[in-house]
Amino acid sequence: MNVLTQSELNYLTNKLGRKPNNLEKEIIGAEWSEHCSYKSSKNLIKLLPTAGDRIIVGPGYDAGVVDVGDGYVVTIHLESHNHPSAVEPYGGAATGVGGVIRDIISMGTIPIAILNALRFGHINYPNNKYGKLEKIKQKKISHARWLLKNVVKGIADYGNCIGIPTIGGEVEFDVSFENYCLVDVASIGFGKKSELIENTAKEGDLIILVGGLTGRDGIHGASFASKKLQNDQDRSAVQIPDPFLEKLIIEATREAIENNLVKALKDLGGGGLSCCLSEASSNLGLGFDITLENVPTKYLDMQPYEIMISESQERMLFITSREKYNRLLDIFKKYELNSAIIGEVKKHNNLVIFKNKRRIAGMPSSLIAHSPLLTRKTIKPPYLENLKKRRYEFSLPENLDYVLLELISNPNIASKKWIYEQYDHEIGLRTILKPGITDSAVLKLNRQKFLAANLDGNSKICYLDPFQGVLSCLSEAKRNIVCSGAEPIGIVDHLQFGNPENPQIFWTFKKSVEGIIVFSRENNIPVVGGKVSLYNETTKGPIKPSPVIGMIGLIEDKKYITKSIPGESQSLFIIGNTTQEMGGSEYFEYIHNFTGSKVPEVDLKKDTLNSHVVLKAIRMGLISCAHDCSKGGLAITLAEMAIGSEIPIHIDLDQIPNNCNRWDYLLFSETPSRFIIGTKEPQKLERYLSKEKNLTYSKIGITKKSNGDDKLTLKSKNKKIIEISIGKLRQKYEILNDLMDKNC
C-alpha cells in the first residue's frame, strides 16, 4: 500500500537526491500520515498558547509536563482510538489505553489515572410526546449498544488489569456518530522532577526494544486512521491488547528509572518502529543504525516493511550506555520481558536500516520526522447560517414534570454509573473525589496537594457554532475544575473532525482552534498537550465537530476540596444569568428533536469573573458544595444535586436572574458560566458576593432535612412548576442499567 501523494513523493525524491526505495516509501508513508505528522493541522495548532510558569514540556512530546511545586511534576496526555474502536471496539479501546499510558511512562512519570470521553450513535429511541424522532432502526441501536458495551469493557479490562484507576470522563450520544464511535483516553502521570527522562544519548549507546513481539497486527494502522472508514475490511489494522505485558513494562521501566539506567525512552504507537525511531533520533539530533533481524517478531517470514510499520502493542524503546546494559537486562529478566538490542546510536543524522549486514534503507531522521506541512483551504459552511436562523415554535409543555423525567433519562444526561462501576476508580489510594459526587475527579498527589481533572465535550453546540461551541466546552471544563475547589493550571485538547480536505470541515477545525486560543489567553491557562484526529467519517458523512477538552487544576489545601452535592439545611445560590439561547440544548435536541437556532454565547469576561468568585468563596470557606450548570440546564443541575444528596430541595424560581420568557426555557437553557452553590452561612456568603461588582447572583432556595418522602420542588409564587419525588428521579436517572443490561 502506498499512501504518499505524488507531490510528497516528488518532495522526498528531491530532498534525497534519488528515488526512495519501497521500504523507504513505507517508512515515510507511516510517519507522514495525518495521524503521525499533523500535516494538515500543524500550521494552526502551533498557534495555541503553550507557555506558562508551570510548563516544563508543552505539546509535541509524548506528554505535557506541568510543575506542581515541591520538586514534583504532573504529566498529561490524551489520544483517541476512533477508527480501530469503530471496527473492533474491545481491542481498539483497550489498545488506546495502552498507548496513552506508555506516553506517560516515556516521560519518566508513574501513571496515576485514566479518563475517557466516548461518543456513540443513539442507544435508545428518543421518543416522547413532544417531539418524535424519526424512527431509528433497531439494528442501529443494537450496534451502538454493542460498541458502547465493548468499548467500556476494553477500557475496563485494560485499565483494571494494569492497576491504574479510571477516575472520570464523559459520554455523548448523537446521530452523527451512528455506525461509528469516538474513543478518547487521557492519562495523568505523577513523578519527581529530578526523575524526568532527559533524552540524551551519545555515539555507541545501545537501542533496545522491550516488550511485545512485532507481528502483523496494526499494519498500516496510522494510515488507516488517516482516511475515511470504508467498512469492516480494515480489522487487521487494529492492534491486539495485552494489559498484563503492559503492567510488566510499567514496573520494569519504573525500576530502570529508579536505578538510573535509562538515557532515553520512547513508546511505540502509531507508525510503529518507523515513527518511533525517526522521531527519537531526530529529537536526539543523532543517527541510528538498526539491525532489523534483531527485532523479535511473531512470525519468521515478516518482510522488512512489515517490521518497520507494524503497530503491535506493548513495546518500548530504551536507549542506554553499554556499561549499564547488563543491569537493565537483569530488570527485564526479573519481569520475564523479551528484549533485544536492535541498533546503535551513531554520529550521522540518519535512520539507517540493515538486514543481514545489507543496507536496505537510509534517510535523514529529521526528513522522516518532519513531513511537509499543508495549508488547507477553509470555507464557512453555508448550512451554519440556515441552522442559526431556524425558527422554533413549540408551545409550553403542560407537564414540566414529564419533561424533566424524560430529559433526565436521556442517555446524554443520565447517570453513567453503568460505565464507571466497571472501572476500578479507587486503586492507588489517590482518588478522593470519585465519579457520582463531583464535577471533577480529585486525586491526591502528595501530602497537601491534590489534582482535579476532567474531560468535556459537546458536539451538538460545536456543530451549530464551532467557535462558541469550543468556548462552551472550555467554560464547562473550567467550571468543573473550579467546583471541586481547584485552580485550573492546564488545558489539553483533542480535536476530532471529518476530512480536512473538505474546506467546510477545515473551517470548523480552524474556528475551534481559534476558540481555544482566545479562551486560553483570556484565562491565562496554557495548553499543555493535545491531539488531532481527522477523517472521522462514516458512509453517511462526517461526524459533528467534536473537540474534547481536558483540564487539570491544583488544590493546595485539603480543606478546599468541594463536592457537588449539598448537605441538609443549606441555602442554595445561583451565580450567573440565564439567557434564552436554546440552540444545541438537550431540551431542543432530545425533547423536541430540533437542531438549530442560536447557541449560548460565552461572555468571557463574565465567565472569568464567575469562576473567580466561586473559587474565592470556596477558599474563604463560605461554600459547602458547588455544581456547574450545563447539559440539561438548571432543572437537571438541581435534580442531580437532589439525587446525589437524597435530601429535599426547594427552589423559588422567581429568584433566578434571567431573560427567558417561558418556564421551559428558564429551566432547560444551557447558558454557560453558571454555578449552583450551597452554603451553611448564607449571610456571610451574600455579604461577600454583594461586594463583587458586575456579578449576577441570587439566593434561590434551600435544602431540607430528609423525611422519607423527599422531593425536588420548583415553585413560583406558591405555584408548583415542578415537583417530583427523588426516588422517581433516581429511577429515571439510572436508565443506562436497564438499557444496557436488560435489553442488550
Added chain:
Amino acid sequence: MIKIGIPVFPGSNCDKDINYVFSNIYKVKTDLIWHTKDKISDYSAIIIPGGFSYGDRLRGGIIAAHSPIIKEIKRLAKEGTPILGICNGFQILVESQLLPGSLISNDSLKFVCKWIDIQVVQNDTLFTKSFKKKQIIRIPLAHAEGRYVVPDSEFREMKKNKQIVFTYYHDNPNGSLEGIAGVINRSGNVMGMMPHPERTCQNEMAVLGLKTTAMKIFESMINYLKK
C-alpha cells in the same frame, strides 16, 4: 517487632497500597517480597495483595498459586502465622487450597467497583476482634471474579466451624453463595476477603463526611501481633 511480608507477583496491583497503609499509617515494618523467593522468615504476618497476578489468565490467582513463594506461605500457615488475602490475594489463597471454596466470575459477568456494606459474622477471629458481632462495615470492592462458591457439604462444615467471617449486607454484588464476602480457615489464622479495607485509609475522606470502620481489620491484626 512486627514485620509484615507482602508477596508481589507479576501483575500484583495493590501491593504498594498495602505497603503504604502499614508503613505510613500504622508505622509497621514491611517488606515487598518478589514471588520467586523460596525461603522467607521473620514475618509476623503475611498480606497477599489484590491485583491481576499473571493478568488473571486461566482464572484469577491460579498461576500465582504455583509460585515458589506459595510453598513458604503454606509452611507459615501451618505454623500459625496470620495470613490475609485481599481480592486477588483471596483468589490466590483459594487456588492454593489454604482456604476452601472457589471464586468464579461475578453473576453480572462484569467487573464491579463500588462501596457496599458487609456484615461481621464472626468477631472472634484475630482479624475481626475490634468489631462487634453483626456490625455493618462500609467498604469498597473491585473485582470481576468474586463470586464465592463451595459445595453444600463443605458449606455446612464451614458454617459449623464458624469459618464465614463477612457477608454482603442486602446488596450481593457478585452472586456469592449466601452473600459470602470473607472466609477463614479452620485454625483461624488464614483469612481471605474480596473487599478492600486498605482503600478506606485516606483521611481526606473525613473532610467529605465519609466515615468507615473497615480499617479495624488491620488494627485487630496488629493488636493480636503486639500481644
